[in-house]
Amino acid sequence: MNSLERHVEKLFASYQETAEVKELKEEILSNLEAKSADFQAEGLEAAEADQKAVSTLERVDFFFADTVALYLNRWRLEVIQILLLYTLIAWVITIPLTVLGLAMRLHFVLLLASVVIGLIYFSLYLRRGGRLDERIVSFSRKALLRLRKLVWIGWSALILALLIGLTLSQFGSNIWFQRPVLISGPYQFATLAVSYGLPFVSLILPLVVSAALRLVDKYKVGDEVER
Template sequence: MERLKKHVDSIFSRYKEDKQIRELKYEVLSNLEAKVEDLTSNGMDYNEAIKTAINSIDNIDYLINGNKEVYITKYKLEYLQMILIYLLVGWIITIPLSILRQGILINFILLISSIVTGIRYLSLRKKNGDFIHCKDFINLQFSLKIRKIAWSIWILFIIIYLVFITAIQFGSNVWFSRPVIIDGPYQFAILLISYLIPLISVIIPLYFSLAPKLIIKYEVGEDNEDKE
């Protein structure tokens, strides 16, 4: 039965082994072994029975908790489209900041990211025919978990950054009990920008927030099939 075990290991290879995966592997292997025994008891050659059992199951994605079958091309297209919009909005917002010599690097990174994302989107959109109806499995539970982690890290980053920039800008004033003096609107604008620039990074948690919504939107089912 070594061939069966290798086959089971191969179809589970994309998943990190945990309690659920171990139990599923054991269950699938047991079912395949039972199938081989049933086939051989009915007169089939042993090697042919092994081959038949292996051919009977080549995908276990539907067995994994939280896995949803989606129209993967449509999912990717809208994902890229939304990310492109986020990047372009961020790039446009940071143009005035670059004029004030603040956020020049961020503005450049957003521009390059927009171009790369746009190229990927257009190249995927050019594909047509049956490719647009391709299906694959994505784990909704994992996407929800990653979304929660991304937002938690972002909020923590913003809090730490605001405390840091405040300490840099006003630490000595507070320490020596000196009044805070802002010399004119230009200095005020520069100070304000230093606080606002990190908020552009909200694009990152927004990126991870898209997945659960699009998984639900493009899940294979009667509602989506009616739109075909």
């Protein structure tokens, strides 16, 4: 593999090897080889001509209409920070419930998740800087928008299924036999309310995905260029 081929492979390192990408790589390599030949015809040595040809193309994201290049590790660090914040908020909300003897398992799971996410965050935070912060990847904006939409649809369907299942388990016989629902006291009401509220802790996932998408523009490399 010569220097021009290595340069083309490096340019497309973060892209999936689709038919479109393969065709574009071949076209770019052909153009670089033609430029190098022109430079050699002007009197430059082969190595110098290749280097000059390479310097004319340092990025390829503008060949993709909806592609945005971003600093991966900077973006990932803030996304994990947001995930940690949301998890801690959910954990704090469950503290009063544990006093009533409710949501004990969820409280422990959120605490454990906060510790694990916190360790991951501080590990990445301590390793920040230098070449690690300069790592660049390219994403399709359409794919990210599609992912956010799918996550919200999936979450909504999950919540709906859980609430329907909970309602049937709690009041199925009342609904079937058309009997009135009787709540014996404040504790039973609190237990019932918590049962309906706990599934919404999973709202963390779509919120984090939405936040991650918003942060793309904050950490993108320069301005996008239309093809």
